[in-house]
Amino acid sequence: MKELAIGIDIGGQSAKLGVVDRDGCILDSCVVTSMQPTFDAFISDLADAIKSLCDSTASAGRVTGTGADAPNANYHTGCVEFAPNLKWGRDGEGRPTVIPLAESLAKATGLKVSLTNDANAAAWGEHTYGAARGIDNFIMITLGTGVGSGIVIDGKLVYGHDGFAGELGHVCVERGGRQCNCGLKGCLETYASATGVARTARLWIQENSRPSLLRRLDAEAITSKDIFEAALAGDSLAKDIFAYTGRKLGQAMADFVKFSAPQAIVLFGGLGGSRQFFHDEMVREMNENLMEIWKGKIQILYSTLKQSDAAILGAASLVWQK
Amino acid sequence: MKELAIGIDIGGQSAKLGVVDRDGCILDSCVVTSMQPTFDAFISDLADAIKSLCDSTASAGRVTGTGADAPNANYHTGCVEFAPNLKWGRDGEGRPTVIPLAESLAKATGLKVSLTNDANAAAWGEHTYGAARGIDNFIMITLGTGVGSGIVIDGKLVYGHDGFAGELGHVCVERGGRQCNCGLKGCLETYASATGVARTARLWIQENSRPSLLRRLDAEAITSKDIFEAALAGDSLAKDIFAYTGRKLGQAMADFVKFSAPQAIVLFGGLGGSRQFFHDEMVREMNENLMEIWKGKIQILYSTLKQSDAAILGAASLVWQK
Secondary structure, X not given: XXXXXXXXXXXXXXXXXXXXXOOOOEEEEEEEEOOOOOHHHHHHHHHHHHHHHHHHOOOOXXXXXXXXXXXXXXXXXXXXXXXOOOOOOEOOOOOEXXXXXXXXXXXXXXXXXXXEOHHHHHHHHHHHHOOOOOOOOEEEEEEOOOEXXXXXXXXEEOOOOOOOOOOHHHOEOOOOOOEOOXXXXXXXXXXXXXXXXXXXXXXXXXXXXXXXXHHXXXXXXXXXXXXXXXXXXXXXXXXXXXXXXHHHHHHHHHHHHHHHOOOEEEEEXXXXXXXXXXXXXXXXXXHHOOOOOOOOOOEEEEOOOOHHHHHHHHHHHHHHOO | OOEEEEEEEEOOOEEEEEEEEOOOOEEEEEEEEOOOOOHHHXXXXXXXXXXXXXXXXXXXXXXXXXXXXXXXXEOOOOEEEOOOOOOOOEOOOOOEOEEOHXXXXXXXXXXXXXXXXXXXXXXXXXXXXXXXXXXXXXXXXXXXXXXXXXXXXXXXXXXXXXXXXXXXHHOEOOOOOOEOOOOOEOEOHHHHXXXXXXXXXXHHHHHOOOOOHHHHOOHHHOOHHHHHHHHHOOOHHHHHHHHHHHHHHHHHHHHHHHHHOOOEEEEEOHHHHHHHHOHHHHHHHHHHOOOOOOOOOOEEEEOOOOHHHHHHHHHHHHHHOO
């Protein structure tokens, strides 16, 4: 009987679930809202969805476990801890609190549940099914609305003492720089995420008078997609914004290498689609900031998983962690 | 029969050897020059010294292995790779080259040999015998002539893909900052090592006219010890130099925490003796640069090993790695 795993990607709006086999085929999937007012209602919906998925794929194999990712999830405790954007993740007075997600879901389904954050799940998904297969030392950087990271050393995800290792989006790349949502200033995320790129555009449009297609747009509403399209159309300011982003990312990546000496850095997420405009600057800047022993030796890879499948595959892959 | 280990700390001038038991007692020790012109002569001297040590401690136990640390040592390959300061570490034309130290020493002694750099050995020594006993996730930072580091995650030293992980002394703390020996600019080592502290003193004495005991000294010859003594005597410039050093170190430490979420950071090395003048600033700055989840939660420890024994203990402890 084939071994199957359930993968659940929990976000503020919805939870995407799928049944995945060892080869990374998604046999069936569904979506459940995660806007329920109570945690019990959410768990009950999830358990029902899992039961349906197990039933619909019963002829293909047996589900042996569940992997889930959620914001602010702690692998060690199996809890979601103080997540600001989860409706059911709150105490009686509406404040974000600690929610025992893995334990509750295991009780409701009878399945073993592994829980971590989305960047760790993405890293393990890439190691199990994607660009990092066979690579036991790498750093995954997710370039989305924010910047996340998952670190794999000697074939194992790094969780750290408290379960929160790998917050590389909040490494300082500019002392006293841009204000970040986390409370700190100058975090990599404020420069190298989709929102960071848009922020660069708004600042540069205000600060100088270079002509740009971007000036036709409402500055406050500019997105990284607008900047990508302007760059595609040959707009030099838009191109420079991506080059600047690449340099910031490359500088940070050089320092990450000095920590764990990875074989590769794997990039994932929406911004990666604009790589043609930042890749070269990023790699050049990384190598310029590396000692001789590493110059030109760190592989830069991009996720090979289909964007729409990656979240479920990453979550499911947690079941097969060593 | 008690298990014993040989520890060898290899520097540019000499190699210190000792026989160590599981409790961290050094039963016997000796010193061999490491200025021999050829590698074969050095290995032959080391093998003779090891034989003597084994003989002199034969009644106490049986030596089961050798741990050694050396500059530019690679754990994975057991080689010293391109070390600029080792006389015998050169090719026919006098250029630093790759020397198979572990293999050669194993052949000459019949003992298994583990080799790594001094900061990794210091970290493992601290885990086995010192301040980090029972702590499975920590970062060791050695504050000596340079700044080294050893990273322990889940009870294992991190060597990385190529054996060179943990070069945190070369993380950039000031973009375009001070020139480092490694070729990069703004490395932590150029601020937070003994030589970095002396460099700060020289710069500050030139840049401003604040009165200071340090002005009585030859600026080019100022050492971190001079600055420590001035600070002890109440000199405010000297105190500010250490406070500045503490802030640089604290900022860097905050970013290290975001990588591996350690339980503790352990400090070791000569500069640690001046901790009364930098500890508070370092801890404050680290916490100011950490997200809420970590503020006030990272333990700062100082090595508890006797400075004169630490190198041998660290090297010997490698024998007992998992």
